[in-house]
Amino acid sequence: MAPRAASRPLAAVAMATLLAFAASAAAQTSVPARATPEQESERTEPVRAAPRYLLMRGNGRAVTSEDFKGRLQLIAFGFTSCPDVCPTTLLEMQQVLAALGPRARHLQPIFITIDPQRDSAQVLDAYTRNFDARILGLSGSPELVRRAADAFKVQFEKVQESGASANVYTMDHSVGMFLLGPDGELVAKFAYSTPVPDLVARIERWLKATIK
Numbered sequence: 001m002a003p004r005a006a007s008r009p010l011a012a013v014a015m016a017t018l019l020a021f022a023a024s025a026a027a028q029t030s031v032p033a034r035a036t037p038e039q040e041s042e043r044t045e046p047v048r049a050a051p052r053y054l055l056m057r058g059n060g061r062a063v064t065s066e067d068f069k070g071r072l073q074l075i076a077f078g079f080t081s082c083p084d085v086c087p088t089t090l091l092e093m094q095q096v097l098a099a100l101g102p103r104a105r106h107l108q109p110i111f112i113t114i115d116p117q118r119d120s121a122q123v124l125d126a127y128t129r130n131f132d133a134r135i136l137g138l139s140g141s142p143e144l145v146r147r148a149a150d151a152f153k154v155q156f157e158k159v160q161e162s163g164a165s166a167n168v169y170t171m172d173h174s175v176g177m178f179l180l181g182p183d184g185e186l187v188a189k190f191a192y193s194t195p196v197p198d199l200v201a202r203i204e205r206w207l208k209a210t211i212k
Helices: 010-027 037-042 085-106 121-129 142-151 196-210
Strands: 054-056 061-064 072-078 107-113 136-138 156-159 170-173 177-180 186-190
Touching (some): 085 196, 121 136
Parallel strands (some): 072 107
Antiparallel strands (some): 177 186
């Protein structure tokens, strides 16, 4: 498959939160508010219902898509053993944060693993800190990771050579980054290798339009 373009204990809330998310998604009938013409011009696809996720950070606490209301979220999926695409994406996140300066406090960058077998939350936390301590690495059970990827329409699969040991494999996955608005709605998808100045300019416009 070619590449395609406050916290709480996880064990205590995972099932209840998932059930609440499912019920909310099933009952959701509202349409996101109409964007301004400037916002509309920045879209690479129509705004759709807010993608949901429930995962875990390196300190063992649960993180959900509801935890960042009032801020933008810049989200990418990948894995720590990725040789080039994922490090490049994280480097771009780092550069975006640096370019935004003080306004970066209104943006939460997130890197979600699609390889929970090897990427524990602790491994992911150490990995993302190599780029910028503000980038939040999230992992979880295979089921929760798959659910999060499905919410963003991200596809991935394990690629393993015949006869290789169980822990020797790579991951094929969708690439690019997603921008969520302050209400958690998907407002833009950025193609892989979008120039950083373009990313910054487009994120700045969303910040000015949505963050007071």
